Amino acid sequence: MIPAIKAELRKFFTTRLWWGMAIAMLVIGAGLAVAFGYFVTAGAESGAEGVPTGTAEQVANSVYTGGLSFGYLLTLVIGIMQIGSEYRHKTITSTLLAVPRRGQMMVAKVVALLVIGAIYGLIFLVGSVAAGALVLNAQGYSPFPSGGVFRTLALSLLVLGLWALIGLGVGILIPNQVAALLIAVAVAWIVEPIGGVLLSLWDFGRDHIVPYLPSAATQAMVNGVQQGGPDAAQPLSWWAGALVLAAYAAVLAGLGAWRTMRADIS
Amino acid sequence: MTATTTTTDRTGAGARIEVRDLTKRFGSFTAVDQLSFSVEPGRITGFLGPNGAGKTTTLRMLLGLIRPTGGSATIEGQRYQDIASPMRMVGSALEATNFHPGRTGRDHLRVLAAATGIGDARVDEMLELVGIPAAARKRAGGYSMGMRQRLGLAAALLGDPKVLILDEPANGLDPEGIRWLRGFLRHLSRQGKTILVSSHMLQEVEQTVDDVVIINNGRLVKQGRMSELHGDAKTIVRTTDLDALAGALRVADVTSETQDDALVAATDDLRLIGDVALRAGLPVYELRAATTDLEALFFQLTEGTNRNLGDESAAPERDAITGQEGANG
Numbered sequence: 001m002i003p004a005i006k007a008e009l010r011k012f013f014t015t016r017l018w019w020g021m022a023i024a025m026l027v028i029g030a031g032l033a034v035a036f037g038y039f040v041t042a043g044a045e046s047g048a049e050g051v052p053t054g055t056a057e058q059v060a061n062s063v064y065t066g067g068l069s070f071g072y073l074l075t076l077v078i079g080i081m082q083i084g085s086e087y088r089h090k091t092i093t094s095t096l097l098a099v100p101r102r103g104q105m106m107v108a109k110v111v112a113l114l115v116i117g118a119i120y121g122l123i124f125l126v127g128s129v130a131a132g133a134l135v136l137n138a139q140g141y142s143p144f145p146s147g148g149v150f151r152t153l154a155l156s157l158l159v160l161g162l163w164a165l166i167g168l169g170v171g172i173l174i175p176n177q178v179a180a181l182l183i184a185v186a187v188a189w190i191v192e193p194i195g196g197v198l199l200s201l202w203d204f205g206r207d208h209i210v211p212y213l214p215s216a217a218t219q220a221m222v223n224g225v226q227q228g229g230p231d232a233a234q235p236l237s238w239w240a241g242a243l244v245l246a247a248y249a250a251v252l253a254g255l256g257a258w259r260t261m262r263a264d265i266s
Numbered sequence: 267m268t269a270t271t272t273t274t275d276r277t278g279a280g281a282r283i284e285v286r287d288l289t290k291r292f293g294s295f296t297a298v299d300q301l302s303f304s305v306e307p308g309r310i311t312g313f314l315g316p317n318g319a320g321k322t323t324t325l326r327m328l329l330g331l332i333r334p335t336g337g338s339a340t341i342e343g344q345r346y347q348d349i350a351s352p353m354r355m356v357g358s359a360l361e362a363t364n365f366h367p368g369r370t371g372r373d374h375l376r377v378l379a380a381a382t383g384i385g386d387a388r389v390d391e392m393l394e395l396v397g398i399p400a401a402a403r404k405r406a407g408g409y410s411m412g413m414r415q416r417l418g419l420a421a422a423l424l425g426d427p428k429v430l431i432l433d434e435p436a437n438g439l440d441p442e443g444i445r446w447l448r449g450f451l452r453h454l455s456r457q458g459k460t461i462l463v464s465s466h467m468l469q470e471v472e473q474t475v476d477d478v479v480i481i482n483n484g485r486l487v488k489q490g491r492m493s494e495l496h497g498d499a500k501t502i503v504r505t506t507d508l509d510a511l512a513g514a515l516r517v518a519d520v521t522s523e524t525q526d527d528a529l530v531a532a533t534d535d536l537r538l539i540g541d542v543a544l545r546a547g548l549p550v551y552e553l554r555a556a557t558t559d560l561e562a563l564f565f566q567l568t569e570g571t572n573r574n575l576g577d578e579s580a581a582p583e584r585d586a587i588t589g590q591e592g593a594n595g
Contacts, residue, residue: 007381014373
């Protein structure tokens with residue numbers, strides 16, 4: 001099992017994708033932490049109309065995870081490409097010749113993607129915590145008001161890993177890599193947010209569907225400031241959000257694994 | 267395992283491939299139909315058939331990539347996916363295009379090496395062996411067909427396997443490369459390894475292989491020694507009176523038949539025929555050993571019935587994942 005995981009990691013770190021993504025993670029983490037740092041502190045505790053509200057802990061969380069929705073988009077892409085490029089370049093054949101037991105191959109990919117997610121999470125946090133703490137200090141906020149901030153930081157590593165697994169599932173279910181990338185990004189960034197807004201107009205949807213959408217579950221995990229006032233959907237608690245996102249990852253990666261187990265590779 | 271006891275004095279160096287009643291249907295299309303044959307250690311076996319005969323599908327079933335509809339394909343009595351360390355038992359090169367264009371050839375091998383617990387030293391050794399140590403440090407996107415074939419061969423040899431399975435390894439090689447490949451395979455087979463080489467051209471492997479397995483339309487056409495294909499020795503002789511010479515030969519216990527304006531005698535003794543003709547007072551215009559026209563023979567064995575005049579992978583070449591309609595269960 002360990003050799004198969006090592007092979008998956010080596011696969012990832014021997015193309016140019018990894019360092020491009022690493023730079024992007026660092027820049028996104030730092031850049032959006034600065035942007036959120038000024039935006040959120042401008043009115044988080046003022047309660048003024050239209051500005052986000054939250055405790056000092058939620059303010060810090062929001063700043064450090066400001067770029068997380070860009071970050072998980074990148075690990076989603078990494079997850080898709082870890083399998084999609086195998087179909088595209090037909091390296092899946094040599095992968096399965098080296099590791100012919102397909103369940104083992106899939107577990108190796110899952111573990112490798114969780115590791116890759118955690119590595120990128122650390123890179124992301126190096127940027128966001130360094131830049132964010134400076135801004136929070138400058139704005140007169142405590143950079144680490146409570147232990148909950150550290151829980152959020154740890155959970156953002158998990159967020160990035162789980163979105164990579166969602167990508168793995170999508171990459172298998174849509175074997176055309178380009179189509180998989182376009183569809184996944186469009187769903188995560190356009191369909192889901194618009195759907196969320198529309199569902200919020202309907203009471204049942206707002207209370208029982210919107211909090212369970214992947215991006216809402218992700219936001220619940222990192223417990224940031226709230227926007228939209230009392231009429232907005234109430235987020236899940238952090239652990240429920242983690243369970244919901246893990247369920248998405250398990251279902252998609254599971255479907256992908258099931259399909260991979262049965263497929264003829266020609 | 268039982269197979270090891272049947273091997274020769276080079277026991278341990280090679281392993282037996284056994285294909286029994288192997289069948290694969292893709293929907294209503296039967297790509298491989300009740301195919302049975304075996305491949306012995308220490309010999310080079312040519313796996314031959316025209317494009318679309320089912321060669322690649324058979325090899326992919328043997329390597330656990332395609333699920334058979336029926337029958338079995340085993341190596342040393344085990345299915346490929348049941349072998350504990352498959353790359354150490356079987357080395358295979360299926361297509362010369364299976365590389366990520368952004369990864370170097372060396373890194374491609376390092377990925378495979380990692381999966382099998384093989385170190386970088388062995389990777390470099392193999393690159394040296396196939397003659398591309400420097401080029402393999404460039405990205406695979408720019409490789410020529412010949413480079414890809416050599417890299418594929420290096421990948422197949424990584425685990426120092428007992429069995430080597432190569433799909434059309436001569437494709438894209440220049441004459442020099444083909445000669446190199448031939449010598450290389452001879453060298454490996456002398457070590458006792460089992461070598462199975464597919465090709466759609468009999469002449470291409472004529473000088474390389476010891477045994478042949480010829481298939482067409484997914485069915486076995488012929489399995490045997492390469493030497494058997496040439497058939498019995500024959501001599502072609504031309505003279506003025508064919509019937510007179512045939513009669514004289516019959517007296518000398520040599521049968522013959524008329525073919526066009528020549529006589530084909532069932533012997534390889536040119537001298538005997540010359541002497542018989544001299545004694546009969548017949549002039550000899552031509553006297554030579556007949557060589558089997560392998561191209562014609564191959565065509566004859568596989569002609570007429572070719573079901574799909576398209577390319578080899580016409581049926582199985584659908585999307586890796588979506589093309590599973592033929593999967594059983």
